[in-house]
Amino acid sequence: MIAVFGHRNPDTDAIASALVYAHFLTRQGTEAQAYRLGELNFETSYVLRELGLEAPPLLPELPAGAEVALVDHNESAQSAGNLSELTVTRVVDHHKLGDLSTQTPAYLRFEPVGCTATILLKLFREAALSVEREDARLMLSAILSDTLHFRSPTTTADDRAAVDVLASLAGIEDVEAYALAMFAAKSDLGDTPASQLLKMDYKVFPFGEPAQQWGLGVIETTNPGYVFGRQAELLQAMTEAREAEGLSGVLLSVVDILNETNRTLVPGPAEQQVVQDAFGAEVTAQVADLGGRISRKKQIVPALETYFASRT
Ligand SMILES: [Mn+2]
Numbered sequence: 001m002i003a004v005f006g007h008r009n010p011d012t013d014a015i016a017s018a019l020v021y022a023h024f025l026t027r028q029g030t031e032a033q034a035y036r037l038g039e040l041n042f043e044t045s046y047v048l049r050e051l052g053l054e055a056p057p058l059l060p061e062l063p064a065g066a067e068v069a070l071v072d073h074n075e076s077a078q079s080a081g082n083l084s085e086l087t088v089t090r091v092v093d094h095h096k097l098g099d100l101s102t103q104t105p106a107y108l109r110f111e112p113v114g115c116t117a118t119i120l121l122k123l124f125r126e127a128a129l130s131v132e133r134e135d136a137r138l139m140l141s142a143i144l145s146d147t148l149h150f151r152s153p154t155t156t157a158d159d160r161a162a163v164d165v166l167a168s169l170a171g172i173e174d175v176e177a178y179a180l181a182m183f184a185a186k187s188d189l190g191d192t193p194a195s196q197l198l199k200m201d202y203k204v205f206p207f208g209e210p211a212q213q214w215g216l217g218v219i220e221t222t223n224p225g226y227v228f229g230r231q232a233e234l235l236q237a238m239t240e241a242r243e244a245e246g247l248s249g250v251l252l253s254v255v256d257i258l259n260e261t262n263r264t265l266v267p268g269p270a271e272q273q274v275v276q277d278a279f280g281a282e283v284t285a286q287v288a289d290l291g292g293r294i295s296r297k298k299q300i301v302p303a304l305e306t307y308f309a310s311r312t
Pocket residue numbers: 013014072094114115116146
């Protein structure tokens with residue numbers, strides 16, 4: 001039995017791709033079970049609820065040598081705690097290659113597309129395997145989520161073509177309306193504690209040499225006013241996370257999905273300096289205007305890598 005899982009602080013792609021890939025492998029004769037590495041966000045909960053599906057179980061502590069398949073991530077900092085002891089047999093991902101190493105030859109499928117699910121659809125086609133309605137809906141949801149329904153600069157022609165195919169397989173006639181319902185569910189944050197809001201879509205990255213660890217959170221929302229109404233609490237939660245996790249800096253980008261803008265919370269002077277130097281951004285009252293840079297993967301992380309590399 002292979003355990004299939006996406007990254008910590010899972011998003012819709014991390015959950016949907018784990019479910020679909022586990023199903024794909026099982027149908028191909030390799031028994032697999034999907035897991036999650038954290039709590040679902042409100043968008044993913046909506047997607048599963050609409051489908052009448054349960055969330056995959058939390059990944060238990062696996063014994064050394066257990067076979068695993070990674071989807072939607074490859075960096076150890078975003079994976080199972082004891083990843084280095086596990087046997088990675090497969091990786092399907094659309095992120096940059098990080099510190100991945102494998103103990104045995106592995107199946108590795110990386111493509112620079114907007115979503116892991118776009119790659120999974122290709123695997124179904126290459127295997128000449130039909131796509132079941134539920135899997136089509138999961139993959140469609142993941143692509144709409146990761147690409148912000150094609151608003152993100154990570155979107156490729158492959159993602160658009162996949163959505164066309166999947167919408168008809170999933171029986172979704174009005175894709176725009178479905179995407180807006182997903183984004184509305186994601187934006188309905190209620191009284192979620194600030195520390196939890198920070199961690200809902202949050203990844204730790206090493207930058208420079210010797211590596212500094214930076215925590216980069218994103219809140220994608222159709223209602224940025226709500227998030228900025230809680231700015232003081234969020235800044236406090238960011239400072240606490242920086243101390244508790246021994247990080248060099250923490251940033252939280254508030255992405256306005258509909259207007260395609262990014263205003264990023266800056267908790268201290270170290271973060272302010274980096275944001276000014278790396279992005280040439282203006283910082284006013286602990287908010288940096290990052291303009292149209294709405295993709296952490298394509299626009300935030302590469303700029304920070306370039307910045308820190310130039311300083312070492
Ligand atoms: Mn993804």
